[in-house]
Amino acid sequence: MAIQDDIKSAIAEVLPGLSCVIGWGAGPEPLRAAPLFMRDAADVEKFTAGFLAVNNPALFLPALKGAKVGLVVKGCDARSVGQLVAENLVKREEVHLIGYPCRGIIDMDKTAAALEGRCEPGEVKGLREEDGDIVLDTPGGEVRLAKTDVAADKCARCRYPNAESADVFVGEKIAPVVERDDYADLAAFENMELDARKAFWEMEMSRCIRCYACRNSCPLCVCRDHCVAASREPHWLTQADGVRDKLFFQLIHATHLAGRCTGCGECERACPVGIPLLTLKRAFSRQVEGLFGYTAGLDQGMPPLLTFKLEEPAIKEREW
Amino acid sequence: MSVLKEKELRVIGFLCNWCSYGGADTAGVGRFAQPTDLRIVRVPCSGRINPLFVLKALLGGADGVLVSGCHPRDCHYAEGNFYARRRLEVLKGFLPVLGIDPRRFEYTWVSASEGQRWQHVVTTFTANIHALGPASFSPEARELQILNAAAR
């Protein structure tokens, strides 16, 4: 990809001034990329971007506080950085953002489903991107899959493909996929009856193995080392393997992110058993956007639940 | 310890100490009759109520949760109820996604002198909860059913 080389040169250009630049490199298998910490020119060579660049590099920023760090960011990653800066968990001057126009990233569950019967995603030997499609080199021959079929859900409703707040932007900005996020997925989910939804979450949460991958992959979970999930002071959760506690942990995570979650989808992507965790977070985002017109990550100031107004036009209070 | 069978449902109230708890007292002093379902937890301010308390109660078997604080601009701590108003309104909009009927949770503002209004709030809310009937969130039992079903 031509753009990859441009990014590499951009990285090389700024690398000397930074302690490191975080991007994506080859992962454990051809279909999986992994975060790449580039500290010298050799590392920059290993840089790959594009359809497999699923990880959100903003995850590592809070830990690297104090050092000047560079990030190669997709649109959604830039929003995560923007939110960290808005809550001054990260100092903007300590971060150098290199943006590029993102055309969507892979969703492994969808790819596995698409490869049904033919082979396991792990067995795929290579991948080529040809404009709208991806060509997989599998033991049973080449498989051509349309990007839109296997791309992540969040990319189908992407409003900010270009990292608006990037210091350096490589390539031309592309038009957003949609103008407005109408939360159609939530609307579809809400067609179910209340009891059916309750049963749905009971079923999903009974599959949770409580590995906390969702928390550990969330860029805004800056207090993951002292998480209330595992504390007795306060003692919100027991360590019992019951559905109630596992669901309650997701509610804790969702309420902590209310008005802050940028919808990067890392929690859902990281969940080993594929529970649709983003639905809970997007329910809060829809509510916050509706009430306060605040979209996380676009540095619109302090998140709404950490401030207030004397008159709240949007909140219609119940008349008894 | 549980509610009186067929007579009561589990209704939990979080009341701010300065206004609503005082309003409930005024209602008591005024002998304004109210249904007995409501159990009141006293908190210093409606701002003290973390939405997780409401979720904990609803998931823990409460059929209805009522939060009441001072009227906006009347809060003893000046800003507590403004934050509460935002957080509880966001929570109320979130409940349906979980499959919990939003009418099972209400928040309102009652001042210490409004005994009559408190009686009306409690009576109306308890009647609404009785109309909705007991909540059915008992994941423990459901989970065992699923495991048994899977085992068979």
Add this chain to the structure above:
Amino acid sequence: MRIGVFICHCGSNIAGTVDCASVASVASTYPDVAYATDIMYACAEPGQDAIIAAIKEHRLTGVVVASCTPRMHEPTFRKTVERAGLNRYMFEMANIREHVSWIGKDMEANTNKASELVRMAVSKLRLNRELKPKSFPVTKRLLVVGGGVAGIQAALDAADAGLEVLMVEKQPTIGGKMAKLDKTFPTVDCSSCILGPRMVDVAQHPNITLYAYSEVESISGYVGNFDVKIRKKAAYVDWSKCTGCGLCTEKCPSKKSYDRFNEGVGPTTAIIIPFPQAIPKKASIEREYCRQFNTGKCGVCAKVCPTGAINYEMQDEFIDAKVGGIVAATGYDLMDWTVYQEYGGGRYPDVVTSLQYERMLSASGPTGGHIKRPSDGEEPKDVVFIQCVGSRDVSIGRPYCSGFCCMYTAKQAILTKDHIPDSHSYVFYMDIRSPGKGYDEFTRRVQEEYQARYIRGRVSMVYPKGKKLIVRGADTLMGTQVEVEADLVVLAVGAEAAKGAPHLAEKLRISYDSYGFFMEGHPKLRPVETNTAGVFLAGACQGLKDIPSSVAQGSAAAAKALALLSRDMLDSDPQIAAVNVNRCVGCRKCIEVCPFKAIQEIDLRGQPKAEVIETVCQGCGLCNATCPQGAIQLSHFTDNQLLAEVEALCRF
């Protein structure tokens, strides 16, 4: 942990609909409960002694009392528990009277509810920790807001006791509404004769600093350490130079300005000294009417002023002061009676308010004590007084009785007879409210000796006919419609809280009702205190009352303030937030939400952490609800304690 549970009968108040014995027996089965019993009157002396005895006998470490509202007796029982040697925070209450026995008759349901409330209290108590109050220094200075008779009394009492007092008065002079009165009931002695000396005392008292023509701009801090910012409004006259000679008031060309002190009875000049006995006796300029400000050309007062005190470029000044206690004595204002279109709505000049009539009666008033009809200046022969104009009237949102109109109308009727011997006074009333000492005899005297004609009925309409005003009323005792051809109609206009009182209440962070009256701590037991520690009330701002009650409340408020500020150190309330530095990641969310700025960021071994300033924290718990990892906990209302109460109620 060994917990003692005491179920109070409260005579029959609780025992009437709650089976206390069975609640006690159920309570004994709760975890950690070592002793459970029911007693007749827990709050009474024998009750408290029984608790102390039980603590010693059963080596109890925590006490739960199930009785009335903690808002009333929590302090009582905490002292009891402390007397028994326990920490006063190892105590919890269950409200089984106002929230249970008094609101329902169903014995079974009430008993079950009472036992559940006790269970909640026990489960919270098991997580209580001993809390020690810290103490902080107290500023021995009192702020009195409002210079009416109540404020003056409070200030003088406090100052006489050696306390330093700041008095802030919005008008250019103190004296409030009483200064506008000619005579006072029931003794009909001259108002300025009894108030004047007290006002002079205030001016000359070494401990009192008077800021007239000033307002409270903002108040921050907490009991014992309030930081008050006072705005000294620009009077465009340098009061240090002004001798109060009044030369400028004579020469001022703008003769048509509204006379606020005399309720607009007569026009006055732009630069005024409100009334001869004004304290401070200084001139002040009404910017609205002053030609110098409107047209830029005049300057007459500057030219004539012997001491050159006039300064048109004067700006508002701000004074910052630290005070320990605040007494709010902002008084009342007459309500806007022009909503009564049927009485002319202000269109007929000869329909005046009682205060305007008082200014006409007053010798220092614009008419020099002669009662003159505003329309043609003649002396009225038939004067009609209409009671309850804007009081006891649901249709305009003023259902309450203002309390003192019956009395001052009787007094005005006497004065009318004195001023105009051949006059006839008619008083349209519904009920004469004269409850004080010598009050009813006073209203009898006005009818018997001064031949005031009292007619029991409201007035439906007043309309001008020729030079006369036709007053169309009713006499329900005679059962007929009546009409009076009057020369002058005086309306006993109902009162409401002073304008701007709700705004001040928000600054003082005290609550107020829908009419703007400040909310007292308890209507019967704590009438001069508020729910905010250190803020006291005096006079009509708490509720309409006459001069004797206002003066009494002035002294009461001063007494309360003296009690508060008599100690050098005050105990801080230990129910405040505390940070667990191990869990805090320095995300600053708590600092963002704290209304009192009571949390600051510190650097602990290179790590940013939050820290609570104990004296400023009020214990609202907002930070606790905001902190994602629960690093900051509000003592006595920690997450775990509240969770324990919720868990006690869970069904599954």
Add this chain to the structure above:
Amino acid sequence: MQPCGRLGRNLRGSRTAEGVPCHRRPGSAPVFANPQGLSPVRGEANAPAFVRKCKKQCAFKLRNVTKRGECMETVLLNGRDDAFIRAVEESSGQVVARCYQCGNCTAGCPMSFAYDYSVSQVMRLIQAGQKDAVLSSKAVWLCAACNTCSQRCPNEINVAGVMDACRQMARREKKFAVRAMRAFVDAFLDSVKFNGRSHEVGIMALYMLYTGRVWTDVELAPKVLPKGKMPLLPHRIKGRSEVAAIIDRYKQGLSDPERVRARLAKDAGAESGKGKEAVS
């Protein structure tokens, strides 16, 4: 009231403490009820049996003292007619207990001069449940329905509505205290019933017929007839039968609340019954 200086008993006969004036004026005549000795009136009060059979049959009246010759019978308060109060309250939609007798309605009422009871006295009689006094009073008939009382009532009571309710109740119980008023209303409605519109000449004719006051407003005729402002022939409308039907149905009582409520319940019952099958 000079104390008579006697150590002794005050009015109620209990011993008075030193110096407290006992209020009996020496030598004053004992005060008995009914000084003029007028014939007592019928009423449920505690009058002896022979009184109740008195033929004068003038109903209890809280009379104005100014009107000579009437006297006031003691009112037995537990003889209060609660059904009457409820009927007035339901028909007018007002709560009469809200009235604290301030007299504002009497003060404002333009027709007070013609009343036997003032408006506030009528309200008081309703509060005391004195049905006979209210329904046989002239006041409810003379009310001009100008709403001044309701507009200025400090307790927001629709006093005009209460007066309407009492007049309607009086009409239903055939108590016509002011015959001319009833006659005029009937004349007006008959003219409307006959033509569909009111016709002045017709109304005057019927009014004169019903009351025998043939000279009413005769002197006005020359002022209006020549100007064509008093058409002799009525303007009869096509739908006059329908208007007549409306008035007749009213007279047959088709619009009585109980009857209509029953019909509504029946329809609702039928509907839900029908509705139930559809749903299940």
Add this chain to the structure above:
Amino acid sequence: MSKATFGYFPGCSGLGTSLEYERSTRAVCRELGLTLWDIPDWNCCGSTPAHTVDPVLSSALSARVFAQGETAGIRDVVTPCPSCLSNLRNALEHMEDELFAARVEALTERPLEAGHSVKSVLQVIVEDIGLDKVKERVRRPLVGLRAVPYYGCLMTRPEKIMRFDDPENPQSLDLLLQALGAEVLPFPLKVDCCGGSLGIPVRESVPRLSGRILELAGELGADVIVVACPLCQMNLDLRQGQIRAKGLDYTVPVPYFTQLMAYAFGLGDEEAAFKLLAEDISPAFSCMQRRAGEIKAEEARVAALAAQKAAAKAGRTGSGQSQAKSAGAAGGEA
């Protein structure tokens, strides 16, 4: 129905005792561009007698009027007579209650759709048309006419149902008369009751009530009392002779406001129909002309005085340039 067209309910008195009100109302509405569709075969609203018998009966009669309106597609009705307005409006308000509507339907046996409204002619002129449009059409301003507005007790009361102007101190008629150029005297008894329909059955009511109104108007020196209600007009104008017999010593003509508007708009005598009034209005108009003349003379005198003063000032300064200016100004003024 566009905003400028309304269904028109003339009211029974329009055919008889208030013929002049009817004629002048139609003329004025035509002049103001207001098209009035008569409600076909309209019936009497029952006026005061019906609603003193039973509000359900008066609502039933009113319901038939609206039902007839529906057949011609009329939803918004306007009526000159406040008594009809009160009955029609009360019918609409009370029929919002289901039981009441059912009782009315039991009488009319004609269901009624929602969405009806009824206003008075005065309200439409003042609120919908607006006074500035009225001012534009005035050709013969009533300068010098001392008028006293009289609203009567039904038009603005009860406040919650009529919802028009202030129930105690209405201003719309005052402003309208000022727009016509008349001098409006403040009249305290503008909402006092004139006796209404008690004129016939209770003979002494009208002389007393209307007498008080006429006496105060006379005392204030009013040329005319301007009314907007046929009932009030009959009691004040038609019965003024009877009242004078009882001791009233003033004669005050009582025209309708629409008649004065017709005159002010320059329409013919036929439309203004002054001759149909019982009390002759010509003396009032002659007073008006006389006073108008006086006012004009006064204005001329003041203008002359001002011009003189300006000329004198210009003379004193003596500078040529200002002279030209002030001369020009003086010229303009003279």
